[in-house]
Amino acid sequence: MTLFHISMVASDPEGVAQILARILGGPALPFPPCPGAWIAFSAADDGTAVEVYPADITLSPGPEMISFDPGAAPGGYVESHVALATPLSADEVIAIGAGAGWPARRCNRGPFACIELWVESRVLVEVLDPEMQRDYRSGMTARNWRAMFGMEEPT
Helix, strand or coil: CCEEEEEEEECCHHHHHHHHHHHHEEEEEECCCCCCCEEEEECCCCCCEEEEEECCEEEEECCCCEEEEECCCHHHCCCCEEEEECCCCHHHHHHHHHHHCCCEEEEECCCCEEEEEEECCCEEEEEECHHHHHHHHHHCCHHHHHHHCCCCCCC
16 A cells, blocks of 8 residues: 555644754645645655644545635534545546445546545545556646646745
8 A cells, every 4th residue: 555645734824844854855835725734845856745624623524626615514524534546447436435335526626636535425545547647646746736736945
């Protein structure tokens, strides 16, 4: 199994991301998809990361993909998620989710695509099939993150 990234909440997302980035050996950068959030990348810059959201944020399934909601979301959604690799195809993952009665859909995050699988209709697991994994490894880097959000490279 490959763990690509995980999320957590903190009272001080920037400070926590800065400390985790030191431990991982990479940079800490703002995480614009979620206001006030930060992301800590590993030194390998291979997509391994920890997303740190403000403590008052909850993830829920928005109309087309994940939504970052202030406060407690209805339905018992939680603020944390994980991104996992699978050898299965996207269609197989979606079928497994459907068989369990869990929402599952393809989504494009920008630097990578994934299947949003909402475990027990509450907890987000981003599942990446082999093609999505290749895109993740090449697209989800600190260098690409800076370019995508107009952040300057360190000097």
